[in-house]
Amino acid sequence: MKQKPKLRLRPTGLTIGFISERTGLAPSAIRYYEEEGIVHPHRTDTGQRRYERADIRRLSFVMISQSLGFSIAEIRIALDSLPAHRTPTKADWQAISEKFRKDLDARIAQMTKLRDQLDGCIGCGCLSLSNCKLYNPDDRARSRGTGPRYLMGDTPSDL
Amino acid sequence: MKQKPKLRLRPTGLTIGFISERTGLAPSAIRYYEEEGIVHPHRTDTGQRRYERADIRRLSFVMISQSLGFSIAEIRIALDSLPAHRTPTKADWQAISEKFRKDLDARIAQMTKLRDQLDGCIGCGCLSLSNCKLYNPDDRARSRGTGPRYLMGDTPSDL
């Protein structure tokens, strides 16, 4: 008896459950990503979502990028540069990761700089902001919450 | 005529407005930090908050730490290790920044590793998760949003 492979993928495509298993993402998260324009599954005539294998890659890319600190908005923009109606090639993915690599490089440099100055700034106990190298407002690593979030630099006087 | 210095600091201590100016933080944020146990100003008999100079340092520490990606919960815990009823010394701040430096070191190492493997993983276009070095679940850099957020590693099969 032929052991029927329990694949939730009809000729129409992969089900959300299948994608969920393979990526570890909850179906609700995957639907959310669709709202955010990160994946664009097509629908069966009865309205169920069907994905392609390439979508697993897209979602993996999302997870990795998030772990690197990118927001889904940024990720969406990056993914938008992938070809719309053609399965992305190796070269497509390489191009997209290039930008992220740049960003990563910058952030690593930034953090290294901060670390090296930590002892001289917080560690020394002075925290005199006017001398402090941590003043650097070019910090790009923050974007949570609401309203303005400014890294010190508005207070030119000493403490 | 002696130009009266417009310092909002009565013998009772520094006002929230003064602290706000010096740190660049909005008064609302400073009050919020109080709720979160990060600063503990005392009150005048009429209920106004009065801060100490050391609080500016605490708040600066908070801002710097946040820019490094620490949550205020983590920061609060770190600050709790400062002496409660004594102005923190140089040594106190050094001890506290030591832990953060460790964390920073780890994160820099992590990001560097990720960057170095980016080309070989996303860049190559394979994204075969079972081979991918980005699998690494020891990633500590994420903690936003609700519910479980797991970095791939639950999906041992290939994509």
Added chain:
DNA sequence: TCTTGTGGTGAAGTTAACTTGAGGAATTAG
């Protein structure tokens, strides 16, 4: 003293990234 600030207190709103729940339709297993 009178008029502007500052300051204080809730309560409610905001963004991001999702989850949870209710109620109903399709699909699949036995």
Added chain:
DNA sequence: CTAATTCCTCAAGTTAACTTCACCACAAGA
């Protein structure tokens, strides 16, 4: 052919880190 799954939609809830608002009290200066 049922029963059990899986899926769908829409609305509302959640956490973090604050902001905004309304409304009232004190404080400072001309």
